[in-house]
Amino acid sequence: MSGPAGGPTVLVINANAGVVQARQLVRALAQQCRLSLVEQTKLITAASELARNTLIYGGGGTMTAALVEERGRRGVRLVFADQGPGIPDVELALTDGWTSGSGMGLGLSGSRRLVDDFVLDTAPGQGTTVAITKWAR
Structure with missing residues (x-):
């Protein structure tokens, strides 16, 4: 399930099947x-x-997934990208317990707590990209 020569795999998320x-x-x-x-x-x-956020709030997008190695560590890096409306208030969106809909209620803050690296890049009208990495212990 990896891309060519073990490179990144890009998955389109435009329906529940993509999730x-x-x-x-x-x-x-x-x-x-x-x-x-x-x-x-x-x-x-x-x-x-x-992935659900990409579908529901971003109107669909992609997940790029890859095994990565940095400084002697192995991990999994995922990048979710959409061309949706963006997140107007990032601070609010990253607040524990805040939800704008009917997802699992984890939201961005919960997702951030579950991984080792979390980078959010968004602007109103510019879409959203979230990159996460989980490192093997």
Whole structure:
């Protein structure tokens, strides 16, 4: 389930089936990276939430997934990107317990807590990109 020569895989998320595919791909990469079961679950949960956000709030987009190695560490990096309306109030969107809809209620803050690296890039009218990484312990 990885791209050419183990490179990144890009998945289109434009329906619920894309969210399911994203979870399956992330599970496979997490196992390949030898993340513990707990770490796999955290990454899959965060990916599921972010994929759903990409679909619901971003109107669809992509997830780029790859195994990465940096400073002797192995991990899984996921980048969710959409061309939606963007997030007008990032601080509010990253507040624990805040939700703008009917998702799992984890929101961005919950996803951020479940991973090791979390980078959010958004602006009103410019879409949203969220990059997350989970490192093997």
